Amino acid sequence: MHDILKSCELKNTKTRKLVLELLEQTHIPVSAEELYDRARAMGASLSLATVYRTLSVLTERGAVLKQSNRDGKTYYQLNDHHHKHFLVCTVCGEIVQVDACPLCKLEEELAKSTGYRITGHSLEFMGTCPRCQKEGKEKP
């Protein structure tokens, strides 16, 4: 995580190291506020604004990916190569992990055809979970 900051040309501060550490520990995308709360719970002293600023610059530099298709919040995850995708119930919000990412090949092709340097992607499936289907909250 030291190296991530270096490769992003960012100064190596306590807050940033902590944010990166927390991002490494988590296995699903987290919101800025969740990161802030966890950092606080560990006794760290930092402000929510800084968490946002840190996530923002890391996203710009490609070290972090963001997603916000669920509720109103934005969720962040490290842009490593073990990233995961999710299937979200649009009724109750339950989340299931998807263990496949068929996109790496497509990314290469895209890079060739568009000239973009592709830094990541965001993929999320929407649906209705079995329980919500039973409870008939959805309109098929």
Added chain:
Amino acid sequence: MHDILKSCELKNTKTRKLVLELLEQTHIPVSAEELYDRARAMGASLSLATVYRTLSVLTERGAVLKQSNRDGKTYYQLNDHHHKHFLVCTVCGEIVQVDACPLCKLEEELAKSTGYRITGHSLEFMGTCPRCQKEGKEKP
């Protein structure tokens, strides 16, 4: 679009028909405010709150997909089977369309393994467009 409302068990009002019409016309995802502005430009009388409410219920019922990985806004598109995905420059915001969606097969598998009824997915690629690469605004 008449039929969409019917199949969603929604009343067939002017505003909803207009929102669906505008969604059908556009070829890229649009924000609630863009829809509102376009409707207003056409002389329609409606409120932004209603646009949000309409999009919200259509999303719940699976007729519309939403995405919000770009700026702070949420973008909506019809959940038809000709849907498109996009490649977004994280520096300047330029958008390119991706003419492939390798996900339909994966969706079927997911539905089987999770029991979810899958209503859609949201996929977006992030990268740096050729111009921004040249201008060196990115930190590789």
Added chain:
DNA sequence: GTATCTGCAAAAGATTTGCAGCAAG
């Protein structure tokens, strides 16, 4: 006629920003 829908204005959230002080290289 009744349940649903809409407009308006106000509220609620999430995220951003200005500025003054602090810290890393």
Added chain:
DNA sequence: CTTGCTGCAAATCTTTTGCAGATAC
């Protein structure tokens, strides 16, 4: 030292909500 980073509080911006009147069926 100098540039970049942070905290705080205020501002901004998008989205949601309560309520009273209007509309679809």
